[in-house]
Amino acid sequence: MQAAVAIPILLAALALAAFAVSGFALWQAVQGGGAVGVHMSIAFAVVAALVGLAWAFLHVKLIKPLAALKRELLTQSQIRVDRPLTVARGHLLDGLPTAVDKIIGALSAARGETQQAVDAATRRAEEQKSRLEAILLDLSEGVIVCNLDHRILLYNQAAVRMLNAHDALGLARSLFGVLTREPVLLTLELLLQRSEDAAGNEAKSTRESVLDATTRRFVCASVDLATLLQARLSLVREPSGRASGYVLTFADVGAELDNVAQRDALLREVAMEWRRPLASLRAAAEMLAGKLEDSERRAFQDIVGKEVGTLNRSFADVAQRYERLATGRWPSADIYSLDLFRAVRRHLADADGIQVTPVGVPVWIHADSHSLLLALEHLIRAVSRHTAKTAFDIGAVARDEYVYIEVVWDGAALASAVIEGWLAEPLKGTIGNRTVRQIVEQHASELWSQALPEGRTCLRLPLRKTEQPRAPDRPDRVAPMPELYDFDLFAPATEAVRDAPLRKLNLVVFDTETTGVRPDQGDELISIGAVRVVNGRILTGETFERLINPSRNIPPSTTRVHGITTDMVRDKPPAHVILPQFKSFIGDSVLVAYNAAFDMTFLENGARQAGVKFDNPVLDALLLSVYLQPDVSDFSLTATAERLGVEVIRRHTAIGDAMTTAAIFVKLLELLRGRGIETLGQAIRISSRMMEQRRQRAQLT
Amino acid sequence: MPQSVLVVDDEANILLSLEFLMKKAGYDVRLARDGEEALAEIGKARPDLVLLDVMMPKRNGFDVCEAIRANPEWRAVRVILLTAKGRDIEREKGLALGADDYITKPFSTREVVERVTAWIGPAT
Numbered sequence: 001m002q003a004a005v006a007i008p009i010l011l012a013a014l015a016l017a018a019f020a021v022s023g024f025a026l027w028q029a030v031q032g033g034g035a036v037g038v039h040m041s042i043a044f045a046v047v048a049a050l051v052g053l054a055w056a057f058l059h060v061k062l063i064k065p066l067a068a069l070k071r072e073l074l075t076q077s078q079i080r081v082d083r084p085l086t087v088a089r090g091h092l093l094d095g096l097p098t099a100v101d102k103i104i105g106a107l108s109a110a111r112g113e114t115q116q117a118v119d120a121a122t123r124r125a126e127e128q129k130s131r132l133e134a135i136l137l138d139l140s141e142g143v144i145v146c147n148l149d150h151r152i153l154l155y156n157q158a159a160v161r162m163l164n165a166h167d168a169l170g171l172a173r174s175l176f177g178v179l180t181r182e183p184v185l186l187t188l189e190l191l192l193q194r195s196e197d198a199a200g201n202e203a204k205s206t207r208e209s210v211l212d213a214t215t216r217r218f219v220c221a222s223v224d225l226a227t228l229l230q231a232r233l234s235l236v237r238e239p240s241g242r243a244s245g246y247v248l249t250f251a252d253v254g255a256e257l258d259n260v261a262q263r264d265a266l267l268r269e270v271a272m273e274w275r276r277p278l279a280s281l282r283a284a285a286e287m288l289a290g291k292l293e294d295s296e297r298r299a300f301q302d303i304v305g306k307e308v309g310t311l312n313r314s315f316a317d318v319a320q321r322y323e324r325l326a327t328g329r330w331p332s333a334d335i336y337s338l339d340l341f342r343a344v345r346r347h348l349a350d351a352d353g354i355q356v357t358p359v360g361v362p363v364w365i366h367a368d369s370h371s372l373l374l375a376l377e378h379l380i381r382a383v384s385r386h387t388a389k390t391a392f393d394i395g396a397v398a399r400d401e402y403v404y405i406e407v408v409w410d411g412a413a414l415a416s417a418v419i420e421g422w423l424a425e426p427l428k429g430t431i432g433n434r435t436v437r438q439i440v441e442q443h444a445s446e447l448w449s450q451a452l453p454e455g456r457t458c459l460r461l462p463l464r465k466t467e468q469p470r471a472p473d474r475p476d477r478v479a480p481m482p483e484l485y486d487f488d489l490f491a492p493a494t495e496a497v498r499d500a501p502l503r504k505l506n507l508v509v510f511d512t513e514t515t516g517v518r519p520d521q522g523d524e525l526i527s528i529g530a531v532r533v534v535n536g537r538i539l540t541g542e543t544f545e546r547l548i549n550p551s552r553n554i555p556p557s558t559t560r561v562h563g564i565t566t567d568m569v570r571d572k573p574p575a576h577v578i579l580p581q582f583k584s585f586i587g588d589s590v591l592v593a594y595n596a597a598f599d600m601t602f603l604e605n606g607a608r609q610a611g612v613k614f615d616n617p618v619l620d621a622l623l624l625s626v627y628l629q630p631d632v633s634d635f636s637l638t639a640t641a642e643r644l645g646v647e648v649i650r651r652h653t654a655i656g657d658a659m660t661t662a663a664i665f666v667k668l669l670e671l672l673r674g675r676g677i678e679t680l681g682q683a684i685r686i687s688s689r690m691m692e693q694r695r696q697r698a699q700l701t
Numbered sequence: 702m703p704q705s706v707l708v709v710d711d712e713a714n715i716l717l718s719l720e721f722l723m724k725k726a727g728y729d730v731r732l733a734r735d736g737e738e739a740l741a742e743i744g745k746a747r748p749d750l751v752l753l754d755v756m757m758p759k760r761n762g763f764d765v766c767e768a769i770r771a772n773p774e775w776r777a778v779r780v781i782l783l784t785a786k787g788r789d790i791e792r793e794k795g796l797a798l799g800a801d802d803y804i805t806k807p808f809s810t811r812e813v814v815e816r817v818t819a820w821i822g823p824a825t
Contacts, residue, residue, distance in 0.1 A: 312807055319787065402790070416763045416798065446794040448763070460797070462790050 009059075015052025019045050065091035069100065076104050140251070142229075145236070147245040150175040150184075162229070162252050163222045175248075176223070182429040183220035183370040184248070187233045190339050191216050192243060195235065217334075219368055220250070227252055262325055266318055273314060277307040323444060335369040337396035337403070338362040338540050344376050344394060345541070354384050358540040360395030361649055361659045365403050366464045367443060374427045375439045379447075379459060380407055382422040387411050393537060398465055398647040407459040414449040414457070423447070497617070498681035502669055505680060507533040508585070509592040509621075509665055510544070511657035512599045513562040515554050519601045524550035525575050526564055528582055529654030531662050532589070536669060538662045544585045545655045547572045562652045575606035583612040590680060594637050594661045596620035597691070619683055621665045623690040628671050640664055703824040705729040705746070706817065709739040709765070710754040710783065715806075719752060719813070726814050727824025736760025740768055743775060749821045750779040752813070755786075755795070763798050770799035779820040783808070 022045030026038055072085050085101050136143055142159035146152055151172050159178075160169055168177040175184065195214070215234040221227060231250035235243045284300040284307070292300070341358035348354040365372075380392055393408040423437035430439070440447050440461065447461045510530035516523035525548050532542040547564065549572040559565050582603075593599040596618050603614050625632075625640050632643070637660060641648045646663040649656050677683055706728045708719045716732055723730040731748065733739040737759045739751065751769070755762035762782055769775045779802075782795040787805040795803050802816055 315807070316787075323788070416767055417760070420761075420764075444788060444790070446788070446790045448794045448797055450797045462793070 009056075012052045012056045015048045015055075018048035019052075022048065061090065061092045065093050065097075069093070069097060073100065073104075139249075142248075142250045144169075144175065144179075144248045145245060146175050146248065148243065153245065159250075162227060162250065164224075164226065165222070168223070178223055179229075179248075180221045180223060180225070182374075183218050183231075184233070186343065186370055186373060187216050187218045187231075188246060190343060191233060191235055191246075193342065194339065195243065218370060219253075220370075229253065262321075266322060266325070269314075270318060274311065277310045277314075281307045281311075334364050334366055335372075336362055337365055337405075340365070340369060340373060340376075341394045341396075342541065343373055344380070347373075347377055348380060352381055352384070353390060354380060355391045356380065357391070357393050357537075358395065359393045359408075359537040360397060360540060361538060361647060361663045362540055363396045363398045363403050363465065363647065363649065365396060365405075368439070371427075371430050371434065371439045371442065372463075374429055375436045376405070376407070376461075378425070378427055378436055379422060383407065383409065383414070383459060386414065386418065395538075395540070399645075401465055402462040403465045405461040405463060408452065408456055409458075410455060411457055412455075413451040414459070416448060419447060419449060419459075498684075499679050501678055502672065502680055502683055503536050506587075506589040507592050507619075507665070508544075508589040509533055509538075509658050509662035510582075510586075510599065511593060511654045511661060512602055513564060513652070513654050514558070514602055515550050515552060516558050517598075519605055522552060523602075524548075524552065525578075525602050525606055526550050526554060526569055527562070527654040528578065529656070529658040530582070530585065531655070531658050533592075533662050533666065536666055538659070538666065543655060543658075544582060546578050546581070548575050548578050549573060550575070562654075576610035579603070579606050579610040580612050583607075583614065586614075586616060588616060590617045590619060592619045592621055592661065592665050594620070594640075594657070594664070595622045596687075617680060617684060618687075619665075619680075620687050620691075621661050621668060623687045623694075624668050624672065624683065625664070626690050626694075627686050628668065628675070637661065637664075644668075703727055703729045704749040704821045705731065706821075707731050707733060707739065707742055707748040707751045709733045709736070709751060709757070709762070711735055711757045712754075715754075718810070722810050722813060723752075723817070726817070728817070736762070736765045739765050743769065743778065747775060747778060749777075750781065750817060752781050752783060752817070753800075755782055755784040755791070763795065766795065766798050766800050781816060781820070 022041045025041040026045070069085065085097050085104075136154075136156035139156060139158055142162045143154070143156045144152055144159050145154040152170065152175055154171075155169055163169060163178045165178040191214070214237075215232060217230070217232050220229050220231050222229070229250040230253040231248055234247045234249075236245040236247060238244045280303055284303040287300045288297065288304070338358060341356070345356040345358060348356050376394070380394075383392070384390055387409065389409045389411060391409065393406075395406050395408070397404045397406060423440065424435055426433040426435050427439070434442075436447075443463055445462050447459065449457055449459050452458055508530050509532075510528060512525055512529075513527035514523050514525055527547050528544065530544040532539045547569050549569045551574070554564060554566045554569070591600075591614070597620065600614070600618060607614055622635060622640070625635060629643065632639075637657060638648055640646075641660055641664055644664055644667040646660060646667060648660050672678075672683065677686065706723045708716060708723065708730060709732075710716045710719070711734055716734070720730050720732060731742055733742045735757050739753070740760070742748075743751070751765075753762045753765055760768075762784070766780050766782065769778055769780060780800045781802040781804060782792075782800045783804050783806055784791055784795070785806045792803045801820060804813060804816060
């Protein structure tokens with residue numbers, strides 16, 4: 001029996017014993033005749049009896065039910081028992097057992113629901129897992145999922161097969177046990193950089209770069225270099241947007257049957273098709289070597305001429321197809337020149353202390369980006385060693401079907417024999433330790449150095465241009481010019497600035513997108529894009545790009561022009577936050593825009609509320625174009641760009657148009673110099689004069 | 702005295718044909734079989750035009766072309782490159798390095814004579 005029950009019973013027994021002892025004492029006292037002793041004994045016996053009784057009562061009515069309740073609760077907390085609590089009747093616990101019973105009921109109901117939810121979620125996860133497994137199994141592409149430490153989290157059978165890596169491929173093992181390291185690291189670096197950019201430059205993240213920011217194609221190889229792979233790397237993001245890993249999908253392109261078949265066809269064609277003309281040539285040559293009549297000689301000479309012509313044409317065709325095959329064998333992908341150049345800049349700055357500045361309008365290049373990156377780094381290092389220069393500009397100039405990658409420095413041109421020497425060195429980190437020459441050949445290109453004006457030299461490497469991505473065609477027209485704009489209002493404070501040579505100025509070329517073309521009727525800024533131009537070089541790496549939340553909806557008619565919707569700017573800062581940022585970006589630079597009066601009016605409207613002043617000198621690329629080419633009628637940005645041989649990129653994005661305007665303006669500077677316009681003051685005067693003429697013409701019509 | 706043409710190629714057959722062709726056109730012809738020989742020949746007596754193969758041992762055609770342009774006394778020498786690759790880019794490189802013209806192998810004899818004549822005029 002439990003102590004809790006035993007003790008009260010013992011106490012009751014003691015009380016009875018005390019009662020008996022005191023009864024005996026009473027009897028002794030009566031016998032002895034001591035009255036006081038008798039009374040004491042009686043009182044003692046009564047108290048003892050009362051305590052004993054009270055205790056027995058409490059034990060039955062309170063202590064026992066409480067112990068039972070505790071026992072029940074302990075049981076029910078561990079297992080689910082489907083019955084009401086068993087507590088003896090007649091206790092003094094009042095509503096306690098009922099209340100506890102209710103709580104237990106609620107608890108068990110909650111337990112049931114949780115269990116159901118867990119079961120359902122497990123079922124769903126299992127379903128998804130088996131579906132994913134089925135998809136992965138079914139894929140002919142290899143798939144490997146890694147965390148950012150390049151530990152493998154998941155892979156499929158195709159990956160094992162393609163990489164021929166039964167031992168090295170395993171969960172939690174390093175990816176670089178099965179794949180070449182550098183291409184993966186570079187691609188990941190470019191992607192992470194791009195997604196950081198996208199986070200920083202908010203406008204970009206909402207535009208066409210969304211896809212680019214998460215996925216990138218590249219070429220890599222199995223670690224034994226036996227298999228060449230065309231791969232795609234996508235970032236895996238947490239809900240917060242932070243990258244937590246990446247998915248790598250790849251296909252074996254080294255064994256592309258198609259390519260082999262085409263090569264076979266070419267060889268067959270040479271072997272079979274050339275047999276006939278060669279046979280008749282040989283016969284004719286042998287005949288001509290012997291004694292012949294004049295008429296016979298002429299006949300055989302005709303045959304020689306005709307067959308040589310046939311062979312020549314066939315050869316030209318075969319040679320051209322071979323060229324395509326040979327260069328097509330190395331898989332290439334599109335890369336944004338700025339991404340490539342930034343990687344070059346970072347690597348050379350970190351490892352070699354060489355300062356590389358990306359310049360010019362960025363373009364898309366079709367190339368094996370990893371090899372190209374290594375080749376460019378190798379060449380710049382070599383030039384730096386040879387010339388002791390540590391500052392280089394790097395840019396990509398689009399012309400016809402080619403993009404010319406140019407590395408520029410101060411100094412004389414290099415002899416081609418010197419460059420030839422660099423081309424022969426094998427490059428570590430390329431697939432198969434290729435040389436720069438092989439990489440140049442792989443791109444069906446040539447490399448040479450060429451003198452530029454002002455004692456500068458460039459190393460030039462032409463590459464094929466990418467067709468994509470093309471921005472959709474959008475309407476292109478010159479926005480109406482605001483009624484009044486006074487360029488002289490921004491006359492530079494000092495003569496020194498006024499007389500500064502245009503070419504040496506620090507410029508910021510910018511463009512805006514707006515809710516409409518009527519600032520006086522409440523239209524507002526929704527985007528600013530700008531790029532710095534110093535010494536006639538467009539500093540591609542120094543850009544400003546922001547979306548702005550206007551205080552009104554963006555009408556669909558203007559969304560059609562710039563592609564920005566009200567949704568896209570909903571969580572963006574308003575103009576009075578962005579404009580001071582823009583002001584600090586431009587500092588005291590000269591501002592340049594295409595139809596500057598339009599953009600300046602919007603800037604000034606916003607500036608008052610933002611508490612900043614855009615009192616920088618302003619030049620208008622449109623008015624200067626009108627001055628230089630007065631006979632032309634179409635002065636849309638695209639038409640002007642085309643006339644000056646400037647590539648139009650990302651038309652109707654603020655940053656794209658700013659870049660295009662910058663490229664136009666750099667060309668205009670050359671043309672202005674040809675007309676004797678050399679200083680800022682002269683250029684501002686021209687802008688004012690052209691503005692005045694336009695206004696007068698507008699009033700007449 | 703007719704204008705002089707220096708033909709530079711490491712292939713004997715081509716050299717023979719071009720020599721015959723230029724002589725027939727009335728020019729004074731000299732021959733060189735590689736880049737170094739070519740520069741030595743130019744050093745001896747300045748030709749009016751050089752027909753210069755690109756792919757040669759001991760200093761290729763680009764190299765020779767640059768060397769010609771690097772010497773101010775040879776500025777008047779016309780250089781026509783002969784190449785087997787036939788890429789636009791190669792042509793552009795040649796012109797960038799100072800060549801005046803560019804002919805792709807295999808060429809027609811008529812074309813060669815026309816180009817040479819265009820640069821230095823018919824033989825006098």
